[in-house]
Amino acid sequence: MIGNSAYISYTGNQVFSGTGLLLYTFLSFGFLMAFRILVKESYRFLSNTASQNSKKRILVFGVSDTSIGLAQSLINDAHSPYRPIAFLSTNEKGHNYKIMNLPILNCCGAIENELEAIKKRYNIQGLLLVGDTLSVPEKNRIVEKTFAAGLEVYNTFMPEKWDKLSDVHLKIAPLQIEDLLERDPIEIDTQLICNDLRGKTILVTGGAGSIGSELAKQVAVFKPKKLIILDNAESALHSIDLYLKKTFPKLKYQCYLADVTQQGRMEGVFAKFRFDVVYHAAAYKHVPMIENHPREGIRINTMGTRILAKLACDYGCQRFVMVSTDKAVNPSNVMGATKRAAEMYVQALQSKPGVTTKFITTRFGNVLGSNGSVIPFFKEQIKNGGPVTVTHKDIIRYFMTIPEACQLVLQAGTMGKGGEIFVFDMGKPVRILDMAERMIKLSGLKPYEDIPIEITGLREGEKLYEELLNDGEQMLSTFHPKIMVSGVVEYEYEYVSQALDHLDILINKVGKKREIIKKLKALVPEFLSQNSVYQDLDLLEKPVEVTILNGNPLPNQKHPKPVAVKTQT
Template sequence: MTKPLSRWLIALPRRRKVALMIAADLLALPLCFAFALFLRAGNFELLAQYGITPPLIIAACTIPVFSLSGLYRTVVRYFDLKVLWTTGTSLAGIVGLTYALSFLMHLDRLPRTGLLIYWFIAFSYVVISRFVARALLTRTRQSLLARNERASLRVGIFGAGEAGFQLAIAMRASLGHKAVCFFDDDFALEGKVVADLPVHHSNHVRKEIQRHAINEVVLAVPSLPIERRRQIVDKLHRYSVSVRTLPSLLELVDRKITVQSIRDISVEDLLGRDIVPPRVDLFAKCTQRKTVMVTGAGGSIGRELCRQIASQEPQRLILFDHSEYALYAIEQELRQRYPDLQITARIGSVCDATAVSAALRGQQVDTIYHAAAYKHVPLVEKNMPEGIRNNVLGSLTIADLADHFGVQTCVLVSTDKAVRPTNVMGASKRIAELVFQAAATRPNTRTTFAMVRFGNVLGSSGSVVPLFRKQIREGGPVTITHPDVIRFFMLIPEAAQLVIQAGAMAKGGEVFVLDMGKPVRIIDLARTMIEMSGLTEKTRKNPAGDIEIKVVGLRPGEKLFEELLIGGEVTASEHERILCSNEPLIAEAELHEMLERLFAACDTRDELEIQTVIQSLVVEYAPYSSLESPGRKVAAPSQREPSQPLQHALRGVASRQQPPPEIGTDPQLATLSNSSKAS
């Protein structure tokens, strides 16, 4: 009987459902008042004395109050405590007002003594009727879904806190998810019940997954440390269940958690690290109420810099990029998110002094973040003149014009590939650093020049993570250049925040080095991404695997180990993850003479002369081509000793002969190495 009725109710148009609710309330509310009079007297004498008029009057007054409180606008299946609170307080208000009027006007026909009891009964009726209707409709929808689908998704929620509770409530109204239990690391919650679901300790995950036939586990702890997240994901993958997650609270709109909030685990969730919140004073110093210009605004780092700067309420934000589409995309995003922000988008190359001057003239720019650069090692290696012009001439143009227009702070975004480079891209970025260092030594400059050096950024254009994703989607093989290649990784938002904060600490000429944490072996990253895709690696021991990892050899100019320091002399800064490196520099007059030779070589496209001049500018530069000879294995880039980790440098360790840390022995990266050890 109930199922046909529920199906009929679900099929009704929205207006008829509201009319049906109002009709039910018009019938029930007089009965609520009659029951209140019965409870007041203990018999039917008061009801007989006052008659039917007071119940009808109070019901007629209550319906408009319910309507104004939003009770009839709320979908029953999504009925929440906020609506109940509004309805209850509105009902209390009308009861109090009715009591006051009847007392002042001496209305003896209205039984004032039963009004308070009526409030409790009417409010109880609203709560019970709506929740019963919601349970009935939800159960009917779930039964309909079960009939249409072969199997429903049984979900275990990891985290019995506020986020997990909200997710469990949201899943009750979901057609495709059925929450069956919670898992939590807190022993105090073992055996407790949250949102009508049992809570099990995380030590019992395997047993409960089997007992409840769980298909998917959702990580519902937005503040979960990265290391613990890696451990949980690695553990759950061994039990053949799908693992998904909620985003951080900062990513959630209005902090409301719904089933749509669930997303797949990304490699950034596992390779990132716990982000240190930016220091408010440093973050705002060069951006808040300032006119800020970002070159390369359409690139991965440039886009994020623009987002972070826009959040600090700058006076004006100038976007500069040579790519029309990239510039258009970031401009539209910022205008939508920050409609009151003054944004100027300029198309042009940083090598074009006229275009840069036009962007700066009359704007009274306070800060420039120079992120425009060619960064792809093989492409720049094959196009040396273009790479040198963009990275070196572009930086020289920005430095000169920043000084000319009196910009307060000018920050160069550099790279770890500038340290003892074996490729033209890295060497060009080191020369760009030399340009900024020389500009900082000018006696009358009003501009504070600084450089910020960091490693690979997860998810940036051309990085290895998007490449691996594409190769896995296409069925493989996943290509790596060498099984021993390791890289430092950082999330784009953290990198942008640290760049802004480093620039705020600059006094002039510093090379800031971001603490990149611990390096990751690329082959372990590839294996982890294959595993996260629900696939297996195809090897000699496992020929039936899904995806093969293929070693294709080091590309021209590529190193096994990237480094962050040249001299190894670093000092701590005001920020715990930013260090200041003491790097050698070249006097500006001598530098300009050498740059003239370099640009002349670029004009004639004489690659040998380009490399010769680079060698005179960057003495640590060891071009890849000079390390090759026909018929023998190239070993030099891979055998060069990497620099010591930053934490060792801070402790004053002088030796540079230590090999890079073994990933397999690093507990923080144990998740990434499990597959490697197994094979």
């Protein structure tokens, strides 16, 4: 090989110029890179075009920094199924302006007409609401008009509440019925609860149920000395065990598979742990089921409460917080009456000499999303194509979320002096038929057209509306705006205890259903059956109410059988 500075030669013949080879290298590399970029960008363009066409075209409500930032994140997120097309504003100032090349559309006038026009002009499919920028009444108004225009509604909470800002589309979901219930947010004194529970040994009965499991989760946050979760539902108890193990690895807790009506088992648990606080949430709650099985309702709801309450006294428990229900107020069904009998017992026990345990009762209505509640039931019916079944067109109920209810239970537990019944402000009652119609609309369907609604008639023991106070009770305010205390009617311990002894014999040995219910009605005089086979028992002679003054009946008030007793001093 022979070479010089300008040429490369082989056997005396020139083959390549060194400069030409270098130039060829750079040109080849440049063309290759340009080709690769062209192919990649072409693919991205075609892919984005196809993706954009398949995305849901949505309006973003509001022109705040939050809604603008959210829209920008959705535009930049290639995996997002949503494509912001415009901002929807109720403020005329932004009319005819653009942000990120997205127009600001005004809807100050007849919003349903304007939404209809916007839908046609921009081919919009849905509306995205961001966080709590609207009050619940305003949100309801916007949502109703959006449904009327044939649009879907989506919701996302404020970005500052997100765990991370990536995958913004995963934080967006169809609006839920819970978001449309008119109730004010609940605030609790977490420091007071923390001071009250930290370092304590705490028992939660019914700890695998909807309320009990949430109570256990919330109590765990306050770092108790030991937390015992007790329930007789094996699978559900296993689930809460796995949750606590993963979420609170340093928490000292135990899950006990046990029945609250087994006195020997319960005594062993109390003797072992010497609880400071008991949250008693174990109960049977389904009205029609307990109407047909009164023995089991009384056994769990009433006798189970009596066993636990007596053990709490015997083992020096500081506080016993019973979770009750608004169905215990002037009960119209066996379930409500069993809970009212339990309330009466713990109140009577509080007045017994020598009792130092503070017995506190909390009452609230239906909780959203609990096992067997109406909302999961409706969702399943809608998923299956209907019909959605409502028992009466005028039936109304109070609703609260499970976390909210448990927060108030914890708060009330710190407030009680002993013997009180705390009643929670549940907000405005909700007409169940309206809820069914809205849930169908939230699913993107039309009630009575896509999904039929059937009125089936009131179930056994069911009321049209629930009450907050029994006859003779008065509502008193507390320092917490969402918690009231009921001025209750007091009952003599011996009378209630003897009545429960008789009931216990009936449910375990010789009693027939009607005899059992008759005895329960004698104990709970305000129990009047509705839509029930036991209604005719109310036509019989009602027990006489006797007032006890300083331990003795007032003159001229003789009574042949156990009766309801009021205590005066």
